[in-house]
Amino acid sequence: MKKATVDLFSRIFSVLAPPPDMTISEWADEYRRLSSESSAEPGRWKTSKAPYQREIMDAICDMKIQKVVVMSAAQIGKTDALVLNPIGYYMHYDPSPIMVLQPTIQMAETFSKDRLSPMLRDTPVLRDKVNDKSRTSGNTILQKIFPGGHVTMVGANSASSLASRPIRILLADEIDRYPATAGNEGDPLLLAGKRLTTFWNKKEVCVSTPTIKGLSRIEVEFEHSTQEEWNVPCPECGEYTPIEWANIIFDKTNLDEIRCVCPHCGVISGETEWKEQFKKGRFVAQFPERKVRGFHLNALASLFVEWREIVEKFITANDEKKKGNIELLKVWTNTEMGQTWEEEGEQIETDDLYKRREKYNCEVPEEVLVLTAGVDTQDDRFEAEVVGWGVDKESWGIKYQVIYGDLKLPQVWEELDAFLSQTFTTADGRKLKIICTCVDSGGHFTNQVYRFCKARTARRVFAIKGKGGATVPYYNKPSTANSVKTPLFTIGVDTGKAILYQRLAVLEEGANYCHFPKEKDRGYTQNYFKGLTAEKMVMSYKKGKAQYVWTLKDGGFKRNEPLDIRNYATVALEIVNPVLKKPDKTDVVTAPTKKRGRRSRMNGGI
Template sequence: MKEIRKTWIPLPKIPLIDWLPDNIKLPSEDSDNAGYYRVEYVPYFWGVMHALDSSVSWMVVMQKAAQIGWTVLLAADICKCAVTDPARILMLFPKDEKGRLFMDEKLVLIIEGSPAVSRVIDVTTSRKGGSRVTRKKFPGGEVRTVGSNSISNVKSTTARRGYVEEPDDTNKDVGDQGDAIRHLRERLKRMRNKKLIIGGTPAVADLSQIEHYTRLGTMRVLPVTCHECGDAHVLDWENVSWLQKEGGTPHPVFGLHQPETAVYTCPHCGSAWDDYRRQANILQTCKTARESGDGFAGWVKTQCSEGFEPNDMEPIETFHELSELYVCIPGTGLAEVVRDYLEAEHEAESGDESARIVFQNNKLGRPYQYAANQLLDHEKLCEAAEDYPELSCPAGGLLVTVGIDVQHDRLAILIRVFGRNEESWQLYWGEIDGDTADKRDDCWGALDKLVFQSFKHERFGEIRAAAVSIDASDGSTSNAVYHWVRTRDKKYRGVLVMAIKGDSHDFGSKEIFTQPRPVDYKNPKRRTKADRHGVRIYIVGTHKAKDLIAKRLLGTSAYMHSCKQVRQDYWAQVTAEVKAPSKKHRGKLVWQPRPGKRNEGLDTEVYALHAAHAMNMHKKTEAKWSAIEARLGQRTLFSEPEINHSSEQPKPAVKKARRPAQPVGSLLDS
């Protein structure tokens, strides 16, 4: 009866830092420090453990170096949850195989070696018990690992606790339905006392998922107090130094450098810390802070949300750039880190940057910034915007084009006018809300009124669009887009209206504009959906277009003017992508959206540029620009009536004859 009564009495809430040493035993197969978990080996995790225990913070994020004991901590936290606060747990890994390895090489070994846990979690794979290789059951819950490579995985059942391992390697567009991490967040959304734990090493600056999630919260850092001067600072690689030999035969990789002499130097007083002193200072800093009542054990906020005090726990607690300089596990030291650094620099000198990237990511816990990738600053671009009226064409503008990006619930539109030497001026940026899959939705009529209107011109009275490129790549909206293109192409004969798609295999080889492929009328099986709708598809060379736009925004190519009057999110959206190596495409430099950033502004710029190239803007001679000016001047003298946007409007008394439709080739030559 006593044993039964124990199961009825709720267990006391024991902090993770106190629970681990008595209940978690590390196996010899996976650790040089086998035996019960020793928290003094990982003082830099004490503050993280405090956040994991908290009922206030629903998200905990750690941006870290590799091989610092993070995965073991996650496994131990799962064990505590199963024993003291059971719930369904989902763990998201880049691939299914990574989840299986975690189960086999980490979690199961720890469970089997820890009596307090093995009594609770079933590590068998028997179907009768409900456990599998990727699923372990326990009373009141289960832990399940899923890969980010399948939409069915990340759209699985709800859970109260979620873990994400190596978020930078997870799928950012799983099944063409969006980011895998966001799908996992949806699984937790309706649960009370939910907890999402994200941890990993960053990859490329401004593309890193872990960097993005770290910025959402408190961005805590861990300043370490010097034993000599008593001042504290965040450990930095710049403070590591070592000796060089004065002569002798240089090492083929290390040269005259002596990694074994590496020490850490206090930037305040200059005292040298060997590995023992460095680790002792870290441990003492965390211990002193915790004894003084600081649950975060020395981790301090660098970013405080409105309404919170510096010492408060916040809903999103994030820990920033925990480098290998903080590692206190026996057997680790600065000499090995210095060797890795020297090896990386040696390879970088011969043109191979990969080892330098690994060092920055895995040793320092920092995203790698490619020197060749000059980032665009949206705030500077906004400051440089010019104060001219929206939808009003400056004197130098002669050729108006429109780029339209189609989302499920809105149309994003950019109108730009080009002139001599490929100089251009932005006339409009904005969005029209609506059900874009419905060809009868009001958004399409509103688009007509915006795109096909007459724009005021500083010199010539008015000017109209010459070409329009609209995105037709989404299968759910393509029917409505094809209908709009086909009917508007017939209605507005003077305007080239094009349905466009990007080339998924384009890495800079595809031209911005190419003629669409001819329709194969002899073979009906080869006719596409667009062919059946009577629409030709233009393929856009998106990478060359984005390269060119980036140069122009940076001021290294033909100048792109922007209008200060347009919607203010334009500049953030036009700079929302970064060109960097892609893991998906074997390291090729690819334009990629930054996590959490909308990029319709850049997409519409690409489409407007495509429309301009369709009109041979980049090939026009001075004689052709002068001819356009002459036509616009005539239009000023003999202005045409406004385009009739609605069938309900009365027809003009005198109907002006339309010129016959021109083939695409003749339009491009004009």
């Protein structure tokens, strides 16, 4: 009996005992096994083969650090060292709920099948942690349950997968490839970060190859970190220095010898001499006092890649640039140097949109199935746009109208009502009315907008209120908590702008493509397109988080009403949510209705 009691308490204490004093790199060297599916050299993991990985891995398990950021080239072993090794460490020694955030659900499934499952199979200490054979285990491709925790793999493009999952460890991979918004719910990285709030010992790891300057999440995260660069001692003078492209010397006609100059002593040494010093390398921080550890690496620091390969890619990309093709140089900058690419000529988008206008030769093209409208309220005018929508949310600008007048007088409101009450005729003879209108209630005429919309609720003329922020949903259920009890929708304008700009970037006619008319009397002037593209989306750092922020372009057009109004007309389509499909001979378009689960038939209008 006494022996049984001792055994019982021994098992209890073994479970409750704190994890051993072992870092992630030490765990990997001791226990991790590389799989043949994912490694050219399967077998025991050796951090010495990529010495720069040690300091980064050990920062992740440092109790004093909550967040680690890695902006790097594409060939430094990020996934193995910074995603899989932490998973194995926490599963084995410090069980916790873990989330792996990939750019898409499909990529999350691929990660689970091709990377995680082989590691669990081939690493002996992890092999029995997850029971994939039992149907009652709760394990799926996207969730692996183990004693004391789970690994959940989600896609940044799925709002539902990011919700209501308390986690302690967030491993966010390739964050620059995340969409601007998860569905209509807002920034996916911010949504995932909210799942960490219940844990005092939470960990967040953000890893990515950077993309475009001003839009790169990882660049902004790195800029607000310790900003640590990999330094190695010079083979000649011993001074620590980063291996930078500016110091690489080569002869384009003879790549047999590629060398690097030391900025301290000026001595030029070969690749082999420099790489022999890598085992002595260390990260040097520009801002060591900051709480977030941030690391930057380029491909020159990798022992897996020869410098000749990097130089050859640069020569090819530079030659293509001379021919007018900058794409290869952009890729080389991102994937080899681990740096953002700075785009040139922000105004090109405006000019291209203006040039692609087309003659409709009819009031409304026959592909249009429904019409919506957006209205912006100013002190001395209304600005309104009618937009046509077809299959797969292909859109056509129909009419952009400015209605001037004193908004204190009823006449200008009557003109607006007349504009919104019009009947439009398609090229094939169908009569369409506007099925939903969103009217901005901001400004000095809020109550007047409420009364105007209240009287026209049956025509789905709704008051809206814009709200900024990456996490604000595109729209919520309407509230009637206002002076006239009219339905009021709160609109996530930043989410809407992100969706709109993605559609404006579509170049081939079809799903999500935006058409604009060339006829002069429709209002689609150069100023319209300047206003439509007046803002740009940049990454900013607020309250400890990187997030998208919309701002007017520097030195650009200062009137952004066309952008706001197209945003309102777009959310009007989402609110009414019609079923858009090619019309049959009865020319009927259906839209959801709450009555008895049936569909109302609207004949393209109300």
